[in-house]
Amino acid sequence: MSGSWLRSIFLASAPALLILAILHYQESLSTGIVLLLVLAVLFGASIAVRRRLSAEEVVMRRLNRLTAEAQTQLDALSYKAAVADRIIASLPHPIFFLDRERRVVRANTVARVLVDSDLIGRDIADGLRDPTLLSAIDRVIDGQGSQTVELVLPVPVETEFIVRVEPVDPPPGTPPGRDAPVVLIDMQDITALRRSERMRVDFVANVSHELRTPLTSLTGFIETLRGPARDDAVARDHFLAIMQEQSERMFRLISDLLSLSRIELEEHSRPQEQVNIPDLLRRLIELLSQKAEKVSVKIITDWPDDLPPVRGDSDQLFQVFQNLLDNALKYGAKGDAVTITAKLNERRRLVVEITDQGAGIPPEHLPRLTERFYRVDAARSRELGGTGLGLAIVKHILNRHRGRLTVTSKVGKGSTFGVILPVAATTQGATTRPKNAFISDSKAGTPDTI
Incomplete structure (x- = not known):
């Protein structure tokens, strides 16, 4: 039993003990008086114990309430910190937090991928060595306010960033130390914009x-x-x-x-009508037959009779095949043949290929064929009436039809331009890429959206 407990019991029993001591001194004690005084002492002690227990219960309740409130606040702060961490981690552009020594305190996932290493606890210069950026960071640490710089990272693919360097005020109650974040680096990728x-x-x-x-x-x-x-x-x-x-x-x-x-x-509105490709190709061949005769080129066709229709816009698809066949007649060897084939591939997509026997296209030109105004031979193209926009039109029409353009070519042997289209009644995924073929779509080649 602690001293405070004994003190409380003694104080509560003191009057009875004092009376007992006086009577004993005067030798006037009797058995009844002693019993009464003992009962008084015990009663006083019980009152002292009850008061003490009641006071401690009140203190415990208050302590438990304060503990619960502190835990609630701690849980709220932990939740806010977790949400903040998750938001920072999920941001689509690189974010770094630095301390006064320019060490990285925190970095989100994109930032870690960008520098291809974990810079936590290390100088930011270990990952980003651009002198302009480092000077801007130093100016912010010195209290010169927000800074904005442009940064170009040449590898692995040249990427351009607008980098904002902002001072960070630590939350109230944050203890001072070298690990406290004082600088925020926000890098926004502007490569596509530029x-x-x-x-x-x-x-x-x-x-x-x-x-x-x-x-x-x-x-x-x-x-x-x-x-x-x-x-x-x-x-x-x-x-x-x-x-x-x-x-x-x-x-x-x-x-x-x-x-x-x-x-x-x-382009973002997919056509809904059904188009019979063999019928469309027959109309196209009839339209260009005189041009083929003029350059002494024979058009050979090969497709089965049971090809299913495709989901598309007949006028636009006619323009696609007209541009491709017209190019084959222009740039194919005079006196040779142009072959048009159509079939279903293993994924039940319709594949139409137009093959000429011309000079072919050097491989370095293939990725840029669908760029606006790009020509392999500019002088010859203008001489033959080309605008440099035909294959760009083909690409965008096929994008609208969820189709693809493939190009295979060998110098001195000729070229094959293939069109892959989903048939009307299927929802299968994209077809596989032919071997050694360049796929001219939004995921391959040089983007040409203006």
Whole structure:
């Protein structure tokens, strides 16, 4: 029993003990008086014990309540910390927290992947060595406020970032120490934005160039016809023929640009009608038969009679195969054959292939074939009336149809352009890639969205 307990019992029993001591001193004690005084002592002790127990119970209840409140607050803080950690970890761009010594205190998952190592407890310079970024971090640590810098990481693939370096105020009650975060680094990937900007600039430059050339010719011929060749019938007819050719070239270019713009607007809306591809190909061959005869090229077809229809837009699919067959007739060897085949592959997707026997395409050009205005042989393309937009149109139409364009080519042997389309009644996934084939879709080749 503790001293405080004994003290409480003694104080409660003191009056009775005092009386007992006085009576004993006067020798006037009797048995009854002794019993009464003993009962008084015991009663006082019991009262003292009860009061003591009641006081301790009140204290315990208060202590338990305070403990419960503290645990609730601790759980709330732990939950908030866990939520904050999860939010930071799930952010799509790299995040670093640094202390005053420029050591990494925390980094999210994307940041760890970016530097390909765990920088926790190490200087940020071990992962990001850009002097401009490190200077910005030092300025923030020195109290110079927020900083924004541009950062280019050349490997493994060149990536451009806008990096914001912000000072961090520690939460109230945070003990001072070298591990307390004082700097936040937020890296936003702007590679796609910058690429889009460059492509937009290139697109405007290409369109300007493609239109300027025929317009310059037209202007020159008009000045000639109004001047020296005013009365020269032969020169006039010659110049008018060239002017018509140049105006037709501009018309084709503008038509293709409008067509491409219209297709891009509809690209996310999948067509719903059913299209019979063999019937479409027969109409196309009939349309281009005179052009094939003119270049002495025979069109050979091979497909079964029971091919299922595909889900698509018949006008757009007609444009796809028209562009591909027209290219085969233009760039295939004169006097040879162009072969068109159609079949179902192992995943029940319709595969249409157009094969020519021309000069072929060098492999370094294959990834860029569907870029706007990209030409393997620019001079020959313009000579044959090409705008440089045909395969870009093909790609975007096939994207809308959830299809793919494959290209296989061998220099000196010819090229095969394949179109893979899902049939109308199936929901199977994408087909496998043919061996040594370039897949021209949004996941392969150079992006050309403007």
